[in-house]
Structure formats: C-alpha cells, structure tokens
Amino acid sequence: MVAEIEWDALRDKAKSMIGRAYAPYSRYPVGAAGVTAEGRVVTGCNVENVSYGLGICAEVALVAALVNGGDRALRAVSVCDARGAVLMPCGRCRQVLFEHGGRELLIDHPDGPRTLADLLPDAFGPDDLEAIRP
Numbered sequence: 001m002v003a004e005i006e007w008d009a010l011r012d013k014a015k016s017m018i019g020r021a022y023a024p025y026s027r028y029p030v031g032a033a034g035v036t037a038e039g040r041v042v043t044g045c046n047v048e049n050v051s052y053g054l055g056i057c058a059e060v061a062l063v064a065a066l067v068n069g070g071d072r073a074l075r076a077v078s079v080c081d082a083r084g085a086v087l088m089p090c091g092r093c094r095q096v097l098f099e100h101g102g103r104e105l106l107i108d109h110p111d112g113p114r115t116l117a118d119l120l121p122d123a124f125g126p127d128d129l130e131a132i133r134p
C-alpha cells in the first residue's frame with residue numbers, strides 16, 4: 001500500500017525553512033519540503049546573491065539536497081512564503097521538479113494538491129531526448 005502524504009507535516013517542514021532562507025535582496029524568503037516514495041523528507045530555502053540572477057530558488061535547493069542525499073525522485077512537494085501560505089513554484093522550478101518527480105509529482109496548492117502534469121502541461125522531458133536517438 002502506498003502511504004498517504006502527510007501534508008500538514010510537509011507544510012510545517014517547509015515553514016521551518018523560512019528562517020534559513022538567505023533573501024536580503026528580495027526580502028522574500030521561501031521554504032520548501034518534499035518527500036520521496038520511501039518517506040525521506042528533504043528541504044530547501046532560497047539562497048540569493050548580490051549578482052541577482054545567480055539566486056537559487058528554494059525548490060532548486062531542495063532538489064540538490066535530494067540528490068546529495070542519494071535519492072532521485074520526489075513524490076510530493078510543499079512550498080511556502082514568509083506567512084506560511086502555500087506558494088506555487090515558479091516556472092523554472094516546475095521544470096526542475098519535473099526531472100525529479102515527473103507528471104505524477106504532487107504539488108501543494110491552496111485548493112488541494114495538484115499533479116505536476118496539471119501545472120506544467122505537455123512538459124519537455126527526458127523522453128524528448130530519447131525520441132531522436134536511433
């Protein structure tokens with residue numbers, strides 16, 4: 001049986017990352033938490049830079065933590081803003097998350113979790129690279 005996603009716990013983890021965010025330029029801290037199929041929880045926060053375009057989103061930091069810890073795939077992700085409100089991943093982050101969860105990845109949403117297929121329809125993915133290979 002596949003375990004239920006504990007959304008409240010995942011949201012709390014995302015909120016707990018707000019205090020770690022490094023966002024002196026935008027003053028918009030973001031926290032993110034995800035869970036793997038095996039139940040491992042990974043977290044991330046945004047890390048900005050004086051060279052603005054080099055800033056890293058919380059979701060990208062989360063994916064780096066996922067892979068650093070030896071995993072590849074996520075099952076569910078929750079992202080929040082400084083108020084603790086659910087925040088929808090930016091477009092670039094949706095693509096980054098697609099690589100590590102695919103169409104079925106569950107993303108927290110104010111109206112209830114959505115699949116990444118809903119949030120990034122007709123995504124460019126690894127299959128597209130395979131398609132041109134002989």
Ligand SMILES: O=c1ccn([C@H]2C[C@H](O)[C@@H](CO)O2)c(=O)[nH]1
Pocket residue numbers: 023026028029030045046047048055056057058059079087088089090093
């Ligand atoms: O999904 C998002 C959207 C924004 N940010 C960060 C980037 C920047 O540091 C700050 C303001 O855009 O919020 C994230 O971490 N994730």
